[in-house]
Amino acid sequence: MPEQGHALRRVARVVLLDPENRVLLLHGHEPGDRADDWWFTPGGGLEGDETREQAALRELAEETGITDVELGPVLWQRICSFPFDGRRWDQDEWYFLARTASSTVRPEINEAGLTDLERRSVAGARWWTYRELTEAHETVYPTRLAELLNRLFDEGPPGRPLVLDTEIA
Secondary structure, eight states: OOOTTOOOEEEEEEEEEOTTOOEEEEEEEETTEEEEEEEEOSEEEOOTTOOHHHHHHHHHHHHHOOOOOEEEEEEEEEEEEEEETTEEEEEEEEEEEEEOSOTTOOOOOOGGGSOHHHHHHEEEEEEEOHHHHHHOOSOEESTTHHHHHHHHHHHOSOSSOEEOOOEEO
16 A cells, blocks of 8 residues: 555546446557556546536546546445556545436547546547346456446436445556
8 A cells, every 4th residue: 555644536426327327448458568457447646626417527538538427426435556657656546427318429529638647548439238247357446336237227326425445466
């Protein structure tokens, strides 16, 4: 985990659902190694004095161009630490529920809104059904996403954010 006195990067992520309850995931990979890949929710670090809500909406728009969303509550929180692009990333991630009314939104990576690192490491986006997630052999973050979505669909958003297990890679 982070070194003592080392602040965690504050991150806002979006669990975006369409009217059919499909979730939007981005396809990422290690820069320079497309075989080292995974799927993840849109989102990223806070900038300046923005709130996590503002960061969630900004990141979704920057990464996908999708702006017609209704941002809901924080579903989950997790601390994670992982190597990426030659350094260690220590993050405090909050996952916001969001919905879009359009099932015709075609997720495309918004190249103009990406940072240089994102342009080198994000390969695409797609909508996933719950069933597809349960049958997937790909790596998906957060881990247990299918299980977490199943709980969300059965019980609705939690009264307080569910704290997920710390993940260290």
